[in-house]
Amino acid sequence: MYILGISAYYHDSSAALLQDGRIIVAIQEERLSRIKHDRSFPQLAILKCLETAGISIADIDLIVYYEKPFWKFERILDTVTYHIPFSFPQFSKAIPLWVKNRLWISAEIKKKLKYKGKILYASHHESHAAAAYYSSGMDNAAILTLDGVGEYATTTLSMAEGNKITVLQEQNYPHSLGLLYSAFTQYCGFKVNSGEYKLMGLAPYGKPVHQQKIYDHLIQSYSDGSYRLNMKYFNYSEGLNMINKKFIALFGKPARHPESEMDPFYIDMAASIQIVLEELVLKLVECTKSLTQKENIVFTGGVALNCKLNQKIVESGIFKNQYFYPCPGDAGSAVGAAYLGWHGYLQKEKTPVVHSPVYIGNSFSSAIILEQLDQLQIPYTVSENTTAIIAEKLAAGRIIGWFNHRMEFGPRALGNRSILADPRKPEMKDILNEKIKLRESFRPFAPIVLEGAAHELFDLHPANYDTMMVTAKAKPGALDLMPAVIHQDGTARIQLVSKELNSKGFELVEAFYQLTGCPALINTSFNIRGEPIVESPIDALRTFLYTDIDILVFNAEIMLEKNADTEKLKHIIKPVNYAAD
Amino acid sequence: MERFRVFFQLMKYLWTRRKFWLIPIIVVFVFMGIVLVISESSVVGSFIYTLF
Amino acid sequence: MPPTNFFQSIWAKKIRIIDRFYFSLILLVLAVLYYRSRYISVHVPFTEYQWEVYTILFFLVSFIVIDFWGDFILKCWLTVSGLVGKLIFYGLMIIVYFLILSPVFFIVHLFTKKKEETSSNWSKKMYINKDYQNMG
Incomplete structure (x- = not known):
């Protein structure tokens, strides 16, 4: 069926x-x-x-x-x-x-x-x-859902047992933590609905000096976890903007112009709203605990994309186990x-979850990819043992476009449509931001880490760290070993990789580990700024051609190096201009 | 036909939600929507600029 | 939609031969109706307005045959009718908003009590339709 x-x-x-x-x-x-x-x-x-x-x-x-x-x-x-x-x-x-x-x-x-x-x-x-x-894969859990707005609800607490989900409590529009965060996103000069993660990335650079002001004027938080926004300062119910003149008057500066120089004022603003969000959500998590008395919590909705917030939930220890859905x-x-x-x-019973909820996109077989490459008359090498070769190239500072079987579902590239690089070199962050991704320099990169080695390098708690949904605090050794992937606040948005989850990705990191003693790679999505993550071999080729990626690997078998022949391809595959996100 | 079914479902919905005051507004818009969609899919359709 | 987009989208539109043909056909029907209504009561021999008919037919055929001419006429028509349509549409929106919705708003507000400030903002009176087949 x-x-x-x-x-x-x-x-x-x-x-x-x-x-x-x-x-x-x-x-x-x-x-x-x-x-x-x-x-x-x-x-x-x-x-x-x-x-x-x-x-x-x-x-x-x-x-x-x-x-x-x-x-x-x-x-x-x-x-x-x-x-x-x-x-x-x-x-x-x-x-x-x-x-x-x-x-x-x-x-x-x-x-x-x-x-x-x-x-x-x-x-x-x-x-x-x-x-x-x-x-x-849990049999019972409390579910906390937080997003901008659905029909009416913006926050719901539900309980799940077996195959049944029951909503216990909800909060309704216009009181929404998601929209509150979006309002600050707009105020700091980023695009609503897509710039929220930039605001989160900016937060560790600032100090939460406006925190009290936000509590005093914008939001009232109640002891039972619920909250109420002061709608005097927001415009999203009437107009086409998130915030209004009163909001601007409250903080004393106009909204930042997109793409303009970053003023420390807005960085502090990012830090302040991040802290407020974390405190409010932790209250909600506590409320969820007392209401459901469950040991497991599932956190989802757009707000769950805030991996720094997720780290706070995990570290709070309010629930025994936490699950963050990778496409919330x-x-x-x-x-x-x-x-x-x-x-x-249909009221059907639950079946055990057998595969990852991420690697469920479409795929291209090696035969199809070879056929396409032959049509374009590009020289390539096919080898069974690419992982060892690629690991060496990575260690030598080369940047790899990694295209591997089934595409990921969700906003993160988790080792099947990824750009990989050596995390040991601190300058790699700037190279990737400026030459490959063509994006802002403050944005951090995430590592893909061998599951077995992660405990020695990061503070891990019971949660799913396999989908880059939670940041983890780096232990002292980690910063020395992989400086390019540790963010300003000493955390990293890690993705643990195991043989069962992603065998080829695992083999590659393992090979790199054997070679260098570093059990991690930089893993960033295979795209440039404003472009959706690549889907087909042609998309991958295009991004490969017009960025500084050195080697492109398909299905861990087919390898293309950038040289004079691939340059000729630029006549056939033309670049696409993407609007900045 | 599907559109008329949706229309009646919508009326039924408003009735159960006791939102009678929304009925006249929705009737105007739904009617407009149906006229537009029907006219766009006919021969005359290519000569009417897609309004929205 | 900003006005520039409106004009751009019309002039960038691809007009097919079949569109020009249909357009001419519609004009022809209108022309026939016009003459029928004008000369319905009195019998006028065909020769009296022969040249008018031939001129119209000439233009109609040229719309179809000459690429540039047909495109131009059709796009002009789309622009004018689009503008009129937009005016009517926004007029309707304003009427609905200010004449229907606004009075309702005042009546509804008269009868609803303002929600009192409480120490919680959870809502328990939820409307959840468990009927998956229902759109609301």
Whole structure:
């Protein structure tokens, strides 16, 4: 039995395919359409899912959409009405979108996919929670979901037992920690919905001097974990901005102009909001504990992408085990929707999780890649034993584009569409930021670390460190061994790699370890600024050609070095200009 | 046809949510949406600029 | 949508021969209707307005045949009708917003009591529709 989950129209569209209780493939639309954070109907992703599974749309038994459209529409009209007469900009922007597509999602699905079966609708936060819980492999857990806003809910506490998820409490729009963080993102000159992680990366460089001001004016926190935003300072309910004049007057400086020189004032602002967020969420986690009395917590929703916050949750020790779903944003909800079709609607029992919730994208076999390379007449070498060769090249300071079988699902590249480099050289961070990724110099890089060696180098707690969702404090030896991946505050957003999870990635790091004594590599996503992570061999070739990546490796077998021949390719594969994110 | 089904479902939804005051607004917009979508998919469609 | 995008998107639009053909056909139908309504009561021999018919047919055929001419006319039409459409649409939005929504707003606010400040912001009165088949 096949169930298709769809997430579309708000942030990142995606599609996920479930077969008899197991997610077999999930893809984000942005990877295929090559538009970062693409939110259009995920037609390409759906077709690719079907193709990967080898089925057609006629084989799909159920389609589940990740939220309740009417409920959301009602919230928007409610908000608009509440803010009359100031909400006209909001109204005139939202209504056309709703009248044209969003209300007619069922008609759209049926028409675009030529689908004739049943369509179901799960609620937004339920989809988030389901994606995380059913992927976690836990049998019972408390679930904390925090995001910008779903239909009405912005924060939900749920409890999961067996195949059943029950929502216990929720907080509603406009009181939202996600939107609060986004407001500061905008204030500090980054793009809302995509610049939040830059704000997080900036935080360790500053001092939280505005913390008290935020508590005094912007947010009231209650002892039971709930909170209330002071809407006088925010504009997102009426207008098209997150913040208003009062917000600017409160802090005394106008919003930072995007791409302008970074003023220490905004760095302190980033540090302040990060601390406030951490304190408020820890309160929520405590409340979740006292309400559910569970030992496990699953944390998801867009706010869960804040890996520094996740570190605080892990270190607090409030729960015995924690699980951070690797795709907690709206893209991951397609997985949740599909799961809800199976466990919620069909009431099926849970099946043990057998594979990682990350490596579930589409793949290209070596035969197909060779055929494409032959067509382009590029010289390459094929070898069974590339990992040893690549490890040597890495140790010699070369930068590797690593393209390996199934694409990752979620915002992080976890060793299948990655750029790898030597973490022992401190200058590697600047080289990667400036020459390869073409992005801001303050942004840190994350290491991929051998699971067996990680305990000696990092403070680890019971959580899933395999998906770069949590930062860990580096032990003294780590900074000397791998200075390029330790951030300003002495932490690293590590990804533990094991043979079972990613055999080729493991082999490579292992080979590098044997050679150099350093059990880690720099792992950053295979893309440049503003570009979605590469999906196909051609995307990889393009990024390889127009950046300073030295060697490109496909499926740990096929190797391409940059030379005069690859330069000629520039006539065939043209660069694409991506808007800065 | 699907669109009319959605329309009736929406009316039913508003009824159960006791949001009667939203009905006239939604009727206007839904009607507009249906007219636009139908006209866009017909022969005349290519001569009407996609409004939104 | 900013105005520049509106004009750009129209002039960048690709117009197919079939579009030009349909457009001419629609104009022809309109022309026929016009003459039928004008000369319906009195019998006028065809020769009397022959030259008008031929001029119209000439233009219609040239819309279809000459690439530049047909494109230009169609794009002009799209611009004008688009602008009028936008005006009507925004007019409608303003009417709905200020004439329907606003009075409702005041009535609703008259009857709803303001939520009192409490020591918690959790909401327990949740609306969760467990019926997965329902869109709301």
